[in-house]
Structure formats: structure tokens, C-alpha cells
Amino acid sequence: MSKTRLRIAGGVVYDPANDGGADGGIRDVCIEDGRIVAELPRDAPKLDARGMVVMAGGVDIHSHIAGSSVNHGRRLLPEEHAADPAPAPPLADPDAIPRSGTGGTIPTTFTTGYRYAALGYTTAMEAAVAPLAARQAHAELDDTPIIDAGLFTLLGNDDYLLRQIAAGEAARARDYAAWVLSAAGGYAIKIVNPGGVERWKAGGRNVTGLDDAVGSGAVTPRRILETLADAANALELPHPVHIHCNNLGQAGNATTTLETMRALAGRRAHFTHLQFHSYGGERGKSWKSAAKEVIEHVNAHPEVSVDVGQVMFGPATTLTADAPVEYLLHASSGRRWVNVDVELETGCGIVPYSYKEQAAVASLQWAVGLELFLLAKDPWRVVLSTDHPNGGSFLSYPELIRLLMDRSHRDECLKRVNQKLVAGSALADGLAREYTLSEIATVTRAAPARLLGLKHKGHLGVGADADVTVYANDADRAKMFSTPRHVIKGGVLVVEEGQLRRAPTGRRLRVQPGYDRAVTRDLKRWFDGYACVSFENYPAAELGE
Amino acid sequence: MRAVVAARGGNRSGADAVATWQTGFPFAVDFAGGYPRYRPHAGAAVLLARREIDVALLVGSPAGVPQAVAAALGQVTTIAIGPRASAAPFRPTVAIDTGVAGIHEGGTAFRMDDLALPLRPALSGPAVAADVVRALAARLMKGRS
DSSP, rough: OOOEEEEEEEEEEEEEHHHHHHHHHEEEEEETTTTEESSSOTTEEEEEEEEEEEEEEHHHHHEOOOHHHHOOOOHHHHHHHHSSOOOOOOOTEEEEEEEOOOOSSSSOHEEEEEEHHTTTTTEEEEEEEGGGGGGHHHHHEEEEEEEEEEEEEOOHHHHHHHHHHHOHHHHHHHHHHHHHHHHTOEEEEEEEEEEHHHHHTTOOOOOOOOOOOOOOOTTOOOHHHHHHHHHHTTTTTOOOOOOEEETTTTTTTTHHHHHHHHHTTOOOOOSSSSGGGOEEEEEEEEEEEHHHHHHHHHHTTTTTEEEEOOOOOOOEEESSSOOHHHHHHHHHHHOOOOEEETTEEEEEEEEEEOOOTTTTHHHHHHHHHHHHHHHHTTTTTOOOOBBBSSOOOOGGHHHHHHHEEEEHHHHHHHHHSOTTTTTHHHHHHHHHOOOOOHHHHHIIIIIHHHTTTTTTSSSSSTTTTTTEEEEEEEESSSHHHHHHHHETTTTTEETTTEEEEEOOOOEOOOOOEEEEEEEEHHHHHHHHHHHHSSSGGSSSSOOOO | OOOOOOOOSSSSHHHHHHHHHHSSSSSOOEOOOOSSSEOOOHHHHHHHHTTOOEEEESSSSGGGGGGGHHHHHHTTTEEEEETTGGGTTTOOOEEEEOOOOOOOOEEEEOOTOEEEEEEOOOOOOSSOOOHHHHHHHHHHHHHHH
């Protein structure tokens, strides 16, 4: 590789991982061979960043951008694609083959990579991939340029895993988790509605609490959570178990969310799209915000981290392994849908959706997300997401940033929403907090990278990946964050003067934890007996030694 | 330029999946406007019948092409790349014979329920279709600049 050098000169640098959250100091950021270095010769190429804001590239801890479920979603949305054409960008490299595509709430693969980069994001995690479907997810990421990406591997309703739990075989369950992460080329263990999807698929009702029996009475959501949280920590995975709790989207579900956090007390765990799990009231009767109780628990427990899963008004596509939830959403909304039984592993449901300011529940959801952000004490553990495309597109992050940074704008928006369920919430009572640029840098890059265990990302210290975003400072924060002036990925200037000019291939982020090979002998018998794919054809990625 | 996906036989589920993740549409994709447009009512047979097509590029086995399309392909300049392409009944202008996926070349095929599975070659054979297409694309890009 050639010695690519660049000095980003004179910008106001926000690097909370290294500057302790200081309020932006003017300094040069030097890049050589794809890494941040301490100094460069005076004659190195310069990028004039005077008056601009410099941060590490954005890191999305939870997004849905690749895999068979995402592609089923694309199939559902031809009118969105027709309405949002994405012509091929004019790339600078004459050998590059720029690709056209289409957008909407689930853009095509090339367009996804281009749009993330044009937003100043350089890393994104695809948050739900069944191991059986991992081959397709990797193929889609191969067609998703620029961003570095990893996959979270779904395990919370996996038949083999549940049988190990029923048999009291915690060590075997851990070995299986390690093997399947390697085989799927995954980065972290994902749990979606533990036990609930399996029970619903088997013809029963979704679970409602942590101690409901899933088949055998020895298997409960609580046991699944404990087993996988312990496995992730024992395997020393860079990211702890990534949990989508039971009862997503139900009134009163905050009780379950808090019970789940208490069940895992003392264990590292990440709770995703917390907004969808922070409702008070009573199922079928009433709704209210329970954001305050939930975030107070998070604030007091340093082993817990979360991403918010903010709802943004406008079109969305709900898409999850939580198939029973999508069944309910389809039944209540009457919208078109897809439901997939992913054999021995999980489920999948998709329903296009729209969050409207006039709607009472959507307005409550919007308020709950903002309350979580504004009442959070530690930005290193409460990070930004919309659960793209579930709460809204990743393209709505700049507007979300404006809501967090600009109280008067937020208050104006609050006046417009349906007040029925919002009245009496902390947000309606008046939350004065405004995020600083340093806090935004924390919740959009430094903290997600740290929570993911990506030591070379989310910061601008010596040795870090040269993923850097340069913004023109603008009082309108939505405008500022939607159109970065320059974006550098791995030392390559991908966005130059606001134009996407280069589209290098992104890297795949994956783990290969060790395991006792005895598990594979048992797995061969399991595959022969029950699976639709042979043991040899199952792994989507090279297995480690 | 106008491109069509004439899917029949072969790895249809795979072609549908890849077209969907790359263009947002499963088939009948028109790139003439510089971006993908969905024209399910103007597939290969219709466009050929309207004589809107200058050149047809057919990738895959020509054996599965429907008779109506095959007859129309005989009326335009056709480049066929695939197993036994040179034996195609519509007599392609240019034919490049390749191996058969899963026998002579590796790759990925989709089961009809949309599950991606690995293909491994068992025999060595003629040129690999994907390599031929890539080489052509590279030449075209060179010619463009």
C-alpha cells in the first residue's frame, strides 16, 4: 500500500475518548497509511479544516442493512424504491465502477454504503442475522461499499441452544455459541425476545414474563438470558450480549425490561432500542411513559449499556426477528407484511409503518426516546440509534441530533405532537438539557465504538483507524450533520467538498472465539437428524482453529 | 443502454435476491435512465418485440430461454455467455462457452426458499462465467475513460 498522507489542519477537534470531553480544541489530525499518527512532515498534503468541526467517523451500534430479512423488506417496498432513485455517484477514480441503486427506508446495498459515508458514518453493525442466513448477509455486505461492518448472530430462540439449557449443559451451550459465531462470521451474540419467538412458532402464545416455560419448564427467558450473557462474558467477546427484551412495544413492558436488567445484575449486557421497552400503563388498557424509571436504573448500574432506538416521525419499516410482534402490528395496522419461520433458529417479520405526529402512541414513543436521552447521566452508556429502519432511517440522525442539541426546536416540535399520552411525561414537564458537541461525538462514535470493543475506532488517538468526519460548523445542527464537508475512511478521502468521490471496499468485523471441539461431534449428529442443510455446508465463514 | 434479466431455470432465486439487493427490484429492471426502474410489464419478450433492443447480453444457460424470447433474440445482436452458449438455437452473434456452476465452478446458489448455499466445483472445465463477465466489464470501463 502506498504511503498515503494527509494533515487535517486547523479544525476544532472533538475527541471525547482522548480529550476527556473537553470543549473542542484546535489541532491538526495527521494520517498515514490508514492510521492516525502523531506528526507528518511539513510538506505532507493538507486539508484545510479551519473553522470546521472534526470528529472520528460515526459508528452505528445497531442497524438493519444486510441479510435475507432486510432483502424481504426491499421486496415489500417497490414504490419506495421507485420514488427515491439513486444514480451512480461521480467517483474520482477512473477504474472504479460506481453503482446506481434506489433508496427509501431500506436502500439497496451500494446506496446504503454511499449514504452512510455521505452522512459521516464509517462503521455499522447489522444487528440481527440468523446463522443459517449469514451467507446471504455477507454477500450483501460484500456489495455495501466504504463502511466497515459486522453481524450480530441470533441465538435467543435457537433450538440446539435451548436443548442444552434444558439439559443443564451450560458449558456445551457456551461452546456452541462460540462455534456458531465463528461459522456465521458474526461479531456478537444477539438475543431477540428470548424464548418468545420459539414458543410462538411452536403454536403457543408469546411469552409475557421472564419465568414462562419455553417447551421444557427448565427453559425460560431468564435462563436463556443468563446462559448467553455468561457465555459472551466467559468467551471475552468484545461486545457483551446484545438484548432485545421480551414484550417489545407493549404497554407496561418497562416492568419486564427492569426485571431483565435485574436478572443480569453484575453481568455486562447491552440493551438495545430501549425506547421500545420503556412503556408504563397496562396492556390493552392504557399507555404512559416509563422512561424515567428505566433510565434511572441504567444510570445506577455501570455494567449496563443501551442504545435508544428513537422513533422519528415519517416513514419507517419495522423488521425484526420478533415475529409475534410483527404479527400483532400487521393485524392492528392492516399493512402488507412478511413472516418467515427460520427453521431451527429464529423467526422474522416485516411490516412497513409510518410514525405520525397526530397519532397518540407514536407521539408517546417519540417522547419516551427523547426522555431516555435527556435523563441519561452517562453518554458513554446511552448511545444514539433509531434501530434503522424500525424507528426511522439512519438518514434521520441529523434531525435527531438537532432535537438533542436545540431545546427551542425540540419544544416547538413537542407542541405539534398529539398530547394525549405525552401529558404528564418528563418531556412535557420541561427538560432543559441540550447536548454539547462533545456529547454528540460521544453518543455517535466514541461510546458505540467502546461498547463494541472496537479499540481502533471512535477516536482520533495515535494508532486509531483514520476514519474522520469534518463538518462545517452550522447553528442548524440538522444541516451540519446531514452534509459533512469531508469524510475520510481508512485514510481515503471518500467525501470531498460534500461530494462522494471514492468508494473503497469496507472491512468485515468478526470474532473467532475458542471452543471445545467435542461440540462439533454432537452438532454433526444434530444436523443429520434435524437440519435442512448439511453440517459441511452450514458455515458461511472460515472457521478458526 | 437497456438491460434486462431474462430469468428462467438456473439459479432463479439467487438472481431475484441479488437484483433486489442491488436495485430494489427482483427482475425486469431498466437502467436506461441511469438508475434502476422496475418495468414488470415490459420484460425481455415485450422489449424485443417492440424492437427497443440494440444488443442482448445473455448470461447463463441459453437452454432455458423461452421460445418466444429465443426467436426474437435471433433478430438482434446477441452475446451469450454460459454453458453451451455456442449451441444456442438463436445463434448468438458472440458466444462464450463456460462451465456449469456447481460442476465446473464454485459460487453460491439459492434454494427456492431463498436460502443461500455454497457450490463447489467437482471437475475442471472451460472458462468461469463470472470471470468472463468481469473481464468484459473491465474492458468496457477502460474504453469509457
